Amino acid sequence: MRILNICAYTWAIGGPARIIYDHTTEVVRQGHQVDILSPMTPGEKMYPVPEGARLIACARTTPLSNIYREFSIEMYQYLKKHIHEYDVIHMHGIWHFGSLAPFLIPNKAVKVITIHGLLDKWAVAHSKWKKQIVTVLYQKRLLGRADLIQINNTDEEEDVIRYLGYRPKNMVIVPNGMKLSEYENLPAKGVFRAKHGISSSQQMVLFMGRLNIKKGLDLLLPAFQKVHERLPDAILVLAGPDDGYQAETEDFIKKNNLGSRIKLVGMLTDTHKKEALADADLFVLPSYSEGFSIAVLEAMTSKVTALVSDRVGFGDYIKRYDAAYLTPLTSDGVAAGLLKILQDKSYALELSNRAYKMVTENFDIRVVANQLLEEYKKVKKI
Template sequence: MRILNICAYTWAIGGPARIIYDHTTEVISRGHQVDILSPMTPGEKMYPAPEGARVIPCARTTPWSNIYREFSIEMYQYLKKHVHEYDVVHMHGIWHFGSLAPFLIPNNAIKVITIHGLLDKWAVAHSKWKKQLVTALYQKKLLGKADLIQINNTDEEQDVIRYLGYRPKNMVIVPNGMKLSDYVNLPAKGTFRAKHGIGADQKLILFMGRLNIKKGLDLLLPAFQKVHEQLPEAILILAGPDDGYQAETENFIKENNLGARIKLVGMLTDTHKREALSDADMFVLPSYSEGFSIAVLEAMTSKVPALVSDRVGFGDYIRRYDAAYLTPLTPDGVAEGLLKILQDENYAKDIANRAYNMVTENFDIKVVANQLLEEYKKIKKST
């Protein structure tokens, strides 16, 4: 099969780019061809192309793309010329032009949409008027026309049913996966701490994600302030690009004199990310809304004990395995969980081990990539 993924394939987009990278690597190893069509803004850093795949950048059309996400005349022109060459067009996310364009041009490709958590209540409530407009114009109709809707979990299943008012026959649960081998041999301990002046005896709390309100930073920051009162040597590392909440974060740090205890280190990639995971005492992501958090899976695969909300995309698995501290979405709840992991070594070790088992038994990319390929094939046979 020849497969086209449509996604803003950049470092800034976070998890979806990593998911596409790992899935594409597996799909190519099985003899299929994959292209990635990516709307880009000048200056954005593209995620690396998987070996054997082709990334096709197309310019976002401004100022329209500021109003309608990822609007790109170049994308439309590429699809008009080449869409007939693909067996599968896989759109990642909704609410943007990339999830509409393939339906505007007559073609026989299998059309797949991965929701990526964008229909949960929190996500739908933000930029609400735009989403109501898109819903009224076409979004519900397109989901009904898609050959396959990929969702990651039962929570997302309920989100889709609530949005459409019915359960579509074309919906299937296929979780995202992890390339486990990338986290088997982490860098030597102490490297990240040495780079950032963090002592070996200091408790290092690691947050990895875009600096966006939906990641629960409005809960994490005051929670860490409470932790600091009991563990004054604790350090909070915020690793991620600004996505609308960096100014508020910096103001909080300044107003509470936490400049020596909360460090913004920007986005960490590749070796730098693994160095941070090697040195972290715990990982934290009290998110309000996630499609399927690859950052949490990376921490769990690295055997770092985690505090997360049940909105990270696989809360049902976490409950089943008791694989993390599932926090209430309040500053006090987050603070209580942080202290539990940092002060109870046996508990921290136990949840880390259970989390590792959860990932290896359910989210190996080799297994889940094959599941999605099989869904493609079923549709192809029936058409």
């Protein structure tokens, strides 16, 4: 098959780029052709391109792309010229130009949309007026026209049904996966700590994700302040690019004199990310809304004990395996979980062992990629 993924394929976008990378690696290995069509802003760091695949970068059309996400005349021109070359057009996310453009040009390709959690109640309420306009203009109608809607879990199934008002026949649950072998051999312990002045005796709590309020930073920061009062040597590392909440984070740190205990280290990629995971005592993501958090899977695959909300995209699996501390979405609840894990090493070890079992049994990319390929074939028209 000839497959075209449409997504902003950058480090800053986070999970979807990682999902495409892992899926493409496996699909290309099986002999399929994969291209990645990505709107880009000059200076953005693109995600690595799997060997054998091709990245087609298209310039975002500014300032319109600042209002209408990912708008790109170059993208449209590429599709108009080449869309007939593909068997499958896989659009990642909704509300943006990349999920509209393939429907504007006559073609016979199978059109697939992965929701990536963007119909969650919290996500829909964010920038609500823009999404209401897009809903009225085309989004609801185009979801109904897609040949395949990929969702990751039963929560997302409920989100789609609530949004459309009915259950579409073309919707299937296929979880995301990852290349587990990449996390089998992490860097040596102590490298990340040495770089950032964190001693081996200090307990390191790692948050890894965009600095956005939806990640639960408004809960995590006051929760960590409470933890610091009980465990003064604990360190919170915030690893991720600014996405609208860095100024508030810096203000909180300054007002509460936590500059030596909360470290903002920016976005970590490749080896640097693995160094952080190797040194972390605990991974935390009390998110209000996630499609399917690859960051949580990376932590669990690295055998780092996790504290998360049940909104990370696979809460049902976590509950079944008892694979993480599932926190209520309150600062007190997050604080209680952090203290429990940091003060009870045997409990933390049990959680991380069950989490590793959960990941290896359910989210190996070799299994997941084949599930999605089979769904492609079921709706393939040519």
